[in-house]
Amino acid sequence: MNATAPLKIYQPEATSAIEMRDFNAWFAEAHILRDIRLSFRENRITCLVGPSGSGKSTLIRSINRINDDVGNYNCSGEIRLSNQNILASGNDVAKLRTRVGMVFQKPCVFPTTIAGNVLFGIRHLQKLSRPEKQTIVEENLKAAALWKEVKHRLQDKASSLSLGQQQRLCIARTLAVKPEIILFDEPTASLDPLSSRAIEDLMLSLKEKYTIVFVSHNIQQARRVADDLAFLCAGKLIEYGSSQQLFSNPTQEKTRKYLNEEFCDC
Amino acid sequence: MSRQLRNRLFLLVSSGAVLLCTAILLFLFSVITWNGINALSPSFLLTASRSFGAEGGIFYQILGSLLMVLTAALICLPLALGAAIYKSEYLKNARLQKASAILIYGLNGIPSVIFGIFGLILFVNILNTGISWFVGAIILAIMMLPTVVLATFQAMNSIPEIYRESARALGLNHWQVVTGVLLPQGFAGAITGLLLGLARAIGETAPIMFIATAFSGIEIPHALNEPVTALPTHILALAQQATDPRALQNAWGASFVLIGLVTLFSITGLISRTKFKTVSQR
Ligand SMILES: Nc1ncnc2c1ncn2[C@@H]1O[C@H](COP(=O)(O)OP(=O)(O)OP(=O)(O)O)[C@@H](O)[C@H]1O
Ligand SMILES: [Mg+2]
Numbered sequence: 001m002n003a004t005a006p007l008k009i010y011q012p013e014a015t016s017a018i019e020m021r022d023f024n025a026w027f028a029e030a031h032i033l034r035d036i037r038l039s040f041r042e043n044r045i046t047c048l049v050g051p052s053g054s055g056k057s058t059l060i061r062s063i064n065r066i067n068d069d070v071g072n073y074n075c076s077g078e079i080r081l082s083n084q085n086i087l088a089s090g091n092d093v094a095k096l097r098t099r100v101g102m103v104f105q106k107p108c109v110f111p112t113t114i115a116g117n118v119l120f121g122i123r124h125l126q127k128l129s130r131p132e133k134q135t136i137v138e139e140n141l142k143a144a145a146l147w148k149e150v151k152h153r154l155q156d157k158a159s160s161l162s163l164g165q166q167q168r169l170c171i172a173r174t175l176a177v178k179p180e181i182i183l184f185d186e187p188t189a190s191l192d193p194l195s196s197r198a199i200e201d202l203m204l205s206l207k208e209k210y211t212i213v214f215v216s217h218n219i220q221q222a223r224r225v226a227d228d229l230a231f232l233c234a235g236k237l238i239e240y241g242s243s244q245q246l247f248s249n250p251t252q253e254k255t256r257k258y259l260n261e262e263f264c265d266c
Numbered sequence: 267m268s269r270q271l272r273n274r275l276f277l278l279v280s281s282g283a284v285l286l287c288t289a290i291l292l293f294l295f296s297v298i299t300w301n302g303i304n305a306l307s308p309s310f311l312l313t314a315s316r317s318f319g320a321e322g323g324i325f326y327q328i329l330g331s332l333l334m335v336l337t338a339a340l341i342c343l344p345l346a347l348g349a350a351i352y353k354s355e356y357l358k359n360a361r362l363q364k365a366s367a368i369l370i371y372g373l374n375g376i377p378s379v380i381f382g383i384f385g386l387i388l389f390v391n392i393l394n395t396g397i398s399w400f401v402g403a404i405i406l407a408i409m410m411l412p413t414v415v416l417a418t419f420q421a422m423n424s425i426p427e428i429y430r431e432s433a434r435a436l437g438l439n440h441w442q443v444v445t446g447v448l449l450p451q452g453f454a455g456a457i458t459g460l461l462l463g464l465a466r467a468i469g470e471t472a473p474i475m476f477i478a479t480a481f482s483g484i485e486i487p488h489a490l491n492e493p494v495t496a497l498p499t500h501i502l503a504l505a506q507q508a509t510d511p512r513a514l515q516n517a518w519g520a521s522f523v524l525i526g527l528v529t530l531f532s533i534t535g536l537i538s539r540t541k542f543k544t545v546s547q548r
Contacts, residue, residue: 098437108432110447121436124446131334170432177436 017042017181017211018063023077025058025067032058034235040228045203045212045224047243049219049258055235056215060183063213064100065093081181098125101179105186107166109158110204114141114150117158117169122176136176144172144200164195170213171202182206184214188221200225219261223247231255295525302522305515308464311523314485315495319504320513324520330494331527333487334399334478335468338406340462342414345407346416346456350418351444374412379472381405386476398492402478409473410463414456421455422448452537461535465528471498497524 014055016039019208023035033055038048055147056260065086078085078107086096098121109117118137128136139156146168150161150173158169167187172180188196189262203212203225215223222229226243231254238245239255258265275545309323316322318388329541357363385405389395433443480493481503497520 017277031358064435066431069431069434094434094437094439097435102435104428104432104435106428108426108428110429120433120446121438124436124442139300266286 015042016040016083018213019078019080020059021078021080023059023062023075024081024133025055025062025073025075027058027070027074028072032235033062033075033263035231035254036237038214038237040211040242042211043207043209044054044227044246045207045214046228047222048087048153048215048232049217050232051234051258052217054232057185059195059232060185060213060215064097064102064182066102068093068096080172098181099179100181101177101185102185103167103170103172103174103187105189107163107170107190109166109169112158113155113230114158114161114169115155117153118173119218120173122173122178124182125177130195138175140172141169142208143175144168145198145205154203155230162195164191164198167191167195167199168202171206179210180210181213184212186217189217196221219252219259233258267378285308292340297341298518298521298525300517301518302520302525305519306522308515310519312415315500317498318481318507318513319516320507320510323496323525324500324516327495327497327500327520328523328527330399330479330484331468331496331498331524333494334403334474334496335406336463337400338402338410338467339464341404341407342410342463343456343460344460346411346414346418347449349411350422350452350456351448353415353419354422354448355440355444370412370415373408374416377472378409378470381409381473382476385473390477396491397480397493397514398476398491399478401507402474402494403479405473406467406470408496409470410460413463413466414459417459417462418452418456419536421458422452425451458535458539461538462467465531465535468529468531469524470501475499475502497527511532 016038016194020036023033023036023038024031024094032249036059045070048059050056051134058067063079063086068073070180075087081096081099084232085091091150110120112120115137118140119128119133122136123147130197138151141150146165149165150156153160161169164210170180171187183210189201191199200221203214207213214225224245228241229243229246231242231252233254239250239252247254247259250259291399302355311323311328312325313323314326315324353363353366357366382405385401389401389404392399429447430443433447445465474496478493479496479499481495481499484493501520501524502516504520505512507513508517
């Protein structure tokens with residue numbers, strides 16, 4: 001099948017939490033993302049896959065507009081969240097980011113205690129009493145599957161945790177802000193296999209309450225956790241569909257090659 | 267020349283330079299210690315000077331110096347934090363960045379006597395403050411400013427971008443990122459810078475001798491516009507009567523105490539630098 005064949009638009013049956021329409025992004029003159037049309041289903045895990053440099057991070061980082069602060073970044077088109085275009089000028093980005101949380105590739109804990117890290121975002125957003133703080137710390141560490149390991153050392157330095165634990169702590173502090181959507185940009189790339197599995201299990205348990213968008217380089221990982229799959233290559237969306245369909249019966253030759261971990265030039 | 271020979275030669279020259287520096291420093295320290303330690307006694311540290319310093323101790327000189335430099339530190343800290351935040355967060359234009367760097371290094375390079383003259387003209391002559399320890403503290407604060415701004419800025423600038431990004435991703439606005447992420451780290455840098463700045467300021471004579479200090483008969487100031495006595499100006503006065511062996515003895519003693527304070531500030535500064543293990547070291 002040739003590369004210019006018209007893309008079959010995937011029509012998801014569940015309501016979509018995020019819709020991207022004709023989204024384009026540039027860094028200076030470089031056209032990084034081209035005419036992306038994508039919707040992310042509510043309470044599903046959508047995994048973005050594609051070769052390095054294909055624009056996965058750029059795409060995911062556009063959804064919480066964290067790219068806005070990077071120099072030379074520019075975009076056009078629409079990204080709709082509960083039917084509002086978040087790219088509209090005058091939109092409160094700080095508020096948007098409380099609705100769309102993000103977990104990065106490298107766990108990045110702040111130089112404070114474990115409890116302090118859980119509260120880091122939320123305490124800037126609202127005033128909290130002591131008991132409220134305790135509840136928030138406990139609830140979110142539990143939700144991030146970290147409570148059992150750290151409940152006796154909440155006042156220890158967060159940097160004393162293992163990398164895998166630090167990543168779960170980052171997830172806990174993201175949950176504390178009560179987002180609707182969580183973006184994960186290669187959250188297990190710097191972790192060992194066992195810690196990676198813990199994060200995967202965590203994502204699977206989180207999708208009950210949150211919509212998850214997830215970038216991965218690891219095709220087996222995508223197979224394990226993704227409900228939907230979007231394959232990106234050289235800034236274009238090559239194919240999008242349910243994970244099952246893309247793995248068993250891709251419409252594009254490129255997708256088949258990439259998902260079979262064969263060489264694929266875009 | 268063979269490569270090996272060149273390497274050897276380079277090693278020789280650079281270790282020679284290190285040795286020379288260490289030797290000069292050790293020589294200075296030992297001469298001052300050797301001569302100063304005899305003058306040192308509890309009564310020397312705890313009594314007022316008499317007969318223009320030839321008799322008595324240096325209690326009020328120590329107090330005056332500490333009062334001035336610590337006040338200078340308090341004035342300097344908020345200014346340095348503000349300047350460093352502005353430089354790191356709001357000064358995005360590359361040309362202005364460069365200009366600010368030149369300005370800061372320039373300020374650092376101004377000879378200290380110029381600060382003294384500047385203080386004399388602005389405060390004493392124009393603003394009519396009279397000889398005042400507080401004016402001395404202001405001038406010392408301005409002198410310390412570049413050191414502290416740079417230390418603060420470097421601490422803030424060494425925070426990896428991912429920390430700001432993580433904070434923004436949690437919904438913090440620009441100002442909250444500044445206070446929540448940059449300020450704690452900048453503060454650690456500022457303390458280090460302040461201690462190093464203090465180490466320099468406490469030994470300065472020229473900037474304070476015209477505007478802040480008097481030579482004798484001074485105890486603790488009761489108002490902002492009163493003079494103090496200070497260690498470096500006291501040493502200067504004693505050195506001018508060096509024909510009197512008692513004055514000379516006390517000059518060595520005061521020098522020893524001053525060097526001790528400088529060393530104390532420097533070492534605490536260096537320790538604080540390693541102690542505040544901040545995010546950049548990870
Ligand atoms: N800050 C930036 N300035 C300029 N170009 C950038 C910037 N960030 C990314 N790019 C470019 O945008 C393109 C897409 O990068 P992006 O990080 O989105 O790829 P990716 O798919 O996430 O790759 P990886 O799998 O390696 O993380 C690349 O060509 C990259 O060089
Ligand atoms: Mg990436």
